[in-house]
Amino acid sequence: MLNPQWLKSFAMLADVGSFTQSADRLGITQAGVSQHIRHLEQQLGPLILRSKRPLELTPAGRALLEYCQQVDRAQRHLALRLSDGDSTCGEVSLISPGSIGLRLYPLLLSLQQQHPDLLIRHRFAPDSEVIDAVLHNRYEMGLVTQKPDDKRLVAEQFAEEPLELVVPATATVSSWQDLEALGYIDHPDGQAMATRLLSRRFPGNPGVRNLPQRGFSNQIGLILEPVARGLGFTVIPKYARLAFARPQQIKVVCNEVLLVDTLWMIHRAEWPLSTRAQRALTWLQQQL
Template sequence: MLNPQWLRSFSTLAELGNFTRTAERLDLTQAAVSQHVQRLEAQLGPLLIRRPRQIELTPAGRALLDYCTDVGAADARLHRRLSDNDPTRGEISLITPGSIGLALYPHLLDLQQRHPGLSIRHRFAPDHDVLTAVLDNHFELGLVTLKPDDPRLTVTRFAEEPLELIAPAGVPARTWTDLDALGFINHPDGHAMASRLLTRRFPGAPGIRTLRCTGFTNQIALIPEPVALGLGFTVLPRYARQAFARPEAIQVIAGEPTVVDTLWLIHRAEWPLSARAQHAADELRSRIQAAGDNAPDPRARPAAATPGRPSAADTKRKN
């Protein structure tokens, strides 16, 4: 590795074009500047063409000057990354499951718009990949749906997210017979989520795998699209449904009991969060809470508790 002091002398000399002025700026003797350049030339070959009143860089000298620029930029990046005191500058790295990621990403962009010194790096990933990425220091912050017990992690409650039964707007979806007629729009976690919710809502039903599958996608933002087109129903976390661009085309079928997952914020326990990561985590948590994510959805419709039979609300209306 080349001596940083030699590189500083060379880059300053290239800027000023004069040994005397270079020595004055760096608070060195002219002999010291000449010696630094000579030592570089001993390793790299001729770097300068010396003339009485000016110097000219050789091709090797220009290559070294480019190298000095790269080293300076890398040094600045390193200092920015190591500077934890400014919550409005530096990189915020966050890795999350898809549903909560859809809800948080607009807030991350808003945070960056208000603080242009921030750089946002956000990735969507399942729980296992989130844990690995945070433990391997590839991301400073992560969100998971299953609380980890790894002592290398600090784990705090971030938010709660119910599972929702989602059907096309205006289409009956109150009984197991209705759901069977609609068909199921599946996704990578579809059967697991649907089983957790529907076995509680419809305890006498034969199970989600007995329903015909009318579609599948692994893109969480696109899962509500076939539902909106009337091609089937699905079960999704609330934040995924709230991110859908055409809420008027779908309905949430309310019912009891509910299934609610806790989202856990994780980061490495051995060192403190950077000021920018802590600020972002606090702001994102408050925004999610302020959004009223636990409030009833205005499009929600009650579901029947027993397959093929009217709900309690229907019975009460008839009486």
């Protein structure tokens, strides 16, 4: 590993182009700067053309300067991740299912606009991946639809999200036959969601698997696209429907008995959430 002080001297020299000025800015002697550069060149080969004024970097020197810049960015990124004294500075990392994620990510970006020193990192994932990512510290916070029983995790109720039967804006649905005429737009969680909701809306129905399937999408933001075009109906969580860009082209078939899922916020039990994560959670709950 290259000595950090040597790299600091080289980066300063590449910036100002003078051994004397580099030494003055670093608070060391000119001989010290020369010695640092000499040590680097013993390992990496010629880095600067000393006959040029101002100094000119060799190809190896340009590669080393790029490495110095990468090291500097990494150090600043590490400082952001470790800093916890300021709730408006540092990384906020959240992993969640797609539906609630569609709602939360724009809200987190609004928070970042207010506090540009925040760094928002968000990922869509199913429950199993969310739990694994939080347990292995890849994300500080996660949202799941089923409360985990792992003692390494703290799970707190975060929000409630109804499932909705969504049809084209021009459709009229009052019977199972109306659904058969429309056809079903499926998605990865669609069979389970539709079975749960439609069993309440149409008791004794033949089952969603017996409906004509008109399409499938594994992208949460695109599931309602064929519905809006009149190609079928689907069952999705409310926040996915709210995020759709053309709400006038779809409508929700109201159900007398709501089917509501609880969303659980999880994090590691061994240590508290960072102050910036707590601030982000408070912001999200206020907006929701």
